[in-house]
Amino acid sequence: MKRVVITGAGTINALGHNVPSTLEAMREGRCGIGKLEMRDVERLAVQIGAQVRGFETEGLFNRQQLALYDRFTQFTLVAAREALAQSGLDFSGELAAKSGVVLGNSGGGMQTLDENYRSVYEEGKNRVHPFVVPKLMNNAAASHVSMEFNLKGPSFTVASACASSNHAMAQAFQMVRTGMSPVMVTGGTESMLCFGGVKAWEGLRVMSKDACRPFSANRNGMVQGEGAGVFVFEEYEHAKARGAEVLAEVSGFAMSSDAADIVMPSKQGAARAIAGALQDAGLNGEDVGYINAHGTGTTANDKTECSAVADVFGPHADRLMMSSTKSMHGHLIGGTGAVELLACIMAVRDGVVAPTIGYEDPDPECAMDVVPNEAREADVRVALSNAFAFGGLNAVLALRRA
Amino acid sequence: MSVTDKVIEIIAEQAVLEPSDVTLESTLEDLGIDSMGLVESIFSIEEAFDISVPFNANEPTQGDFDISSVASIIAGIEKLIAEQG
Numbered sequence A: 001m002k003r004v005v006i007t008g009a010g011t012i013n014a015l016g017h018n019v020p021s022t023l024e025a026m027r028e029g030r031c032g033i034g035k036l037e038m039r040d041v042e043r044l045a046v047q048i049g050a051q052v053r054g055f056e057t058e059g060l061f062n063r064q065q066l067a068l069y070d071r072f073t074q075f076t077l078v079a080a081r082e083a084l085a086q087s088g089l090d091f092s093g094e095l096a097a098k099s100g101v102v103l104g105n106s107g108g109g110m111q112t113l114d115e116n117y118r119s120v121y122e123e124g125k126n127r128v129h130p131f132v133v134p135k136l137m138n139n140a141a142a143s144h145v146s147m148e149f150n151l152k153g154p155s156f157t158v159a160s161a162c163a164s165s166n167h168a169m170a171q172a173f174q175m176v177r178t179g180m181s182p183v184m185v186t187g188g189t190e191s192m193l194c195f196g197g198v199k200a201w202e203g204l205r206v207m208s209k210d211a212c213r214p215f216s217a218n219r220n221g222m223v224q225g226e227g228a229g230v231f232v233f234e235e236y237e238h239a240k241a242r243g244a245e246v247l248a249e250v251s252g253f254a255m256s257s258d259a260a261d262i263v264m265p266s267k268q269g270a271a272r273a274i275a276g277a278l279q280d281a282g283l284n285g286e287d288v289g290y291i292n293a294h295g296t297g298t299t300a301n302d303k304t305e306c307s308a309v310a311d312v313f314g315p316h317a318d319r320l321m322m323s324s325t326k327s328m329h330g331h332l333i334g335g336t337g338a339v340e341l342l343a344c345i346m347a348v349r350d351g352v353v354a355p356t357i358g359y360e361d362p363d364p365e366c367a368m369d370v371v372p373n374e375a376r377e378a379d380v381r382v383a384l385s386n387a388f389a390f391g392g393l394n395a396v397l398a399l400r401r402a
Numbered sequence B: 001m002s003v004t005d006k007v008i009e010i011i012a013e014q015a016v017l018e019p020s021d022v023t024l025e026s027t028l029e030d031l032g033i034d035s036m037g038l039v040e041s042i043f044s045i046e047e048a049f050d051i052s053v054p055f056n057a058n059e060p061t062q063g064d065f066d067i068s069s070v071a072s073i074i075a076g077i078e079k080l081i082a083e084q085g
Helices: A019-028 A063-068 A071-087 A093-098 A110-122 A132-136 A140-149 A161-177 A195-203 A236-241 A267-281 A299-318 A333-350 B003-015 B035-049 B070-084
Strands: A004-013 A100-104 A156-158 A183-190 A227-235 A248-257 A288-292 A321-323 A382-389 A393-400
Touching: A004 A019, A004 A071, A004 A161, A004 A236, A004 A333, A019 A333, A071 A110, A071 A140, A071 A183, A071 A227, A071 A333, A100 A140, A100 A161, A100 A333, A110 A132, A110 A195, A132 A140, A140 A156, A140 A183, A156 A161, A161 A183, A161 A227, A161 A248, A161 A333, A161 A382, A161 A393, A183 A333, A227 A236, A227 A333, A248 A267, A248 A333, A267 A299, A267 A382, A267 A393, A288 A299, A288 A333, A299 A382, A333 A382, A333 A393, B003 B035, B003 B070, B035 B070
Parallel strands: A100 A156, A100 A183, A288 A321, A288 A382
Antiparallel strands: A004 A227, A004 A248, A183 A227, A248 A393, A382 A393
């Protein structure tokens, strides 16, 4: 088995348009959630979200590209450019032939869907732009990354709702670890903050109308976000031979299925994924200093997640830190695990643990150190990233200090 | 059809029971309606009466809409119809 390290990271999300600004926002506990700006927002019952603001495509993409790129693809390319630039890799020959892109995504080109449904159903038009299909397909972002960077190996998109990114990164990790690919570009992306995307979530009655307050007794639901996170996963010897800067080591993962309920989380399913990731990474519970929680801010998730962590870690659950950065960047659905991995990298590399902001009242059912409201300096050697999706599909990654 | 009869019809359909099996004193738990069933019932109620019911599944006991029994649900709907109708 090969060792796998991260040699590049990129992002765009409500906290920042790149990794340094995002990590700075996490350190400062800034909130990216605000009043939604979109067409027909007044017809929504939920009018807040963590939108990417001030995003100008001019200078980033040309006219032909823009005709083909939904917002989720644009986000992905911005993040991929940052990650690949940091890695310093150029892909040609055998490296290109074996290296690929695996991205998580849930909704595909939701902006494109929304606009074109409006056009044909609401406005009664009988013609749509010729590129609707290649814009909205879920794999469009992965394909455009492969084209821009000449990645000709295994490339596809993974959809497992809120665990999509973690499943994708787990898959990429496997490919590098087994020696199948020397480098994999991976992460996730989502752009669901359009009228139809928010309206659909609204229907489920689990969204907060005011704030995302994970683990707080007065939490009242999740808040959607948008954006992308992209990483370069590289085989350790390959990275070492070229003197690449290593951000962190990916040391293990596990996946599980609750096989129980389409929306309600399961403590057992979550615990099996967490324990499985420790086992896969060859770690003891005591090694873990930080967990980036799934922490959606719903009643059900947060108490189930804390209970699962308590089951897996026993007394160590009272010593480790677990925060939900969704309180700041919102829930990026299929892209969320990728942006959250940044908080894990910050913990093991910089020794800074991102806070759970908006924390107001302790909940006895979430009796953990959730790093309330202020980031903390801590010596964290190992961090876990949890993702527990609707559909009961769970994926947990373990990162270790490089 | 009265508001009471319509609500009982909606709840009975959700619970896969005959309307005669649903009484005003019944609780959702008695009827075997879980949180997802409740969310779906509220959707049907909103559609039937063209009202908007303030309900967040994260805090079912918060707010004005009392879901503790069929009677309390009917009372809440009648109030919303009066306010929003």
